[in-house]
Every structure is written in structure tokens, then in C-alpha cells.
Amino acid sequence: MKVSSFKWLFGKNSEFWPTNMKTGMWAWVGHRLTGLGLVAYVFLHLSFLSTASFGEDGASFDDLMATTSQPLFVAIDFLLVVAVIYHAMNGLRVVLFDLGMGIRRQKLVFWICMAVAAVLSIGGLWAVWKLIFVSSGGA
């Protein structure tokens, strides 16, 4: 990619420069970034599980679960949960607009979806916080 086209895409006058972006554009950029991250995650998820599935016995799966219940893994898992919740809630907003609902109040709909996303994220944190901050490795 040429420098000029990079400037056109991401420079100060571009539609992606942070101060040029409004609510809907932020929502769109966030949707794409979380979407790409989640696609990468699916392949990571299958890779991890396949190391356990094709082992000798059930023990290899249980070992994997013990490893992935360590605080660092659970903390990364929580980021994944937040990404999923954001993507789902903003996706719901996109579906509503495609059905012709709420377009005129798109900012309000966005913030309602984000409020729901925040509540769900806090619920997610409540479910895993012990694994991150208290115990070292589940059970």
C-alpha cells in the first residue's frame, strides 16, 4: 500500500481519524475489530481442543482444563467474553436497523445496547473473578 493511500484511509482528514468518527462509525469499527478477533479465536479454540481430543485418554483433556483455568487464561477469556457481548449487542442493533426499527433514534439504540452489554459484562466478571483474583487454578 502506498503512503498516500494510507494517509487517505487513516490520516487527519480521513473518516477513520478518531476526532472525525461519530457514534455509528465507532460502533462499526468496533464491530469489525471484535469480529476479526473472534474469527481468530475460533481457530485458536479448535487448536487447543484438538491437542486434548487426540491424546491418549480423558486425562489430556482434564490437564488442558487445569492449564486454562489459571488466572492469566481466565483473564484473557474474560476479554473474549466482553468482545462477544459487544459484538452480539451491536449486531442486534444492526439487525434491528435492517428490519427498519429504531433507525431515527440510532444513537439512543446504540447506548441502550451498550448499557445491556455493560450489565452482561459485569455479570461475566462476577462469574469468573474468583478464578482470576482468588484461586490459582480452579477446583
Added chain:
Amino acid sequence: MAEQRIATTKVAGTWAWALQRLSAVLLIVFLGIHIYASHFMNLGEETAGDTLITFEDVSIRLDQLLYIIVDYGMLSMILFHGLNGLRTVMFDFDIFAKRHKLVDVGLWILGLATLVWGIFILLPFITGSGG
């Protein structure tokens, strides 16, 4: 710019658009079932109170046809939704939009191969052997 957007819409396809929305809504429901079944459901007395998921837990769950359908159905929809989303992003770039048929074929192969991979990953849990 406007012309480019119209061209992108044309190669992306109406069916893909509709199925992207349908799978999106279904995935929210399936994901809820998946998280609840994996982490919150009480699976028999011998595993109750155990915070770690064991091979046995998953195996007990996958004795039921419903959960086999939920898991494989979810994997299929995730792969479709994820790779079709990736396709949408790619088609916003001229270099991929110009070669949209090649992109379609490549992503279909990747998706189907990954689905087969996923089917094999879950088999030891369904048969209850190996793992």
C-alpha cells in the same frame, strides 16, 4: 466512492446478507445454551461442586442428541458467520473485491475443512473413548 460501495453490495450477495442476520440471532441463543450447559448446569452427583470441566462432564452432556446438535450446529453457524464476516471485510478492499469468486471458493474450502476438523475433535467425547 459511492460506485465502489454498490459494487461491493453486488458481489456480497443477498442470501449471504440474510443468512448472516439469521445466524447472528441464532448464535446469541446457542451461545447462551453453550455457556449455561458448559459452566452452570449440574451434571450428575459425582461432578457436582467441581468448578473445572472434566472429560466426563462433557461426555455425559454429549450422550444426549440435543447437545450434539447444539454443538455441531453452533460450529457450523459460527464458521459461516465468521468467515462470511471476514468476506465482507475483504470485499471492502479492491484487491479482494476484484477476485471475489476466488475468495468465495477459498473461504468455502477453509470453512468446510474446519467443520470436518471440528467434527473429529468432538468425536472422542461423543463415543466416550479416548480423549
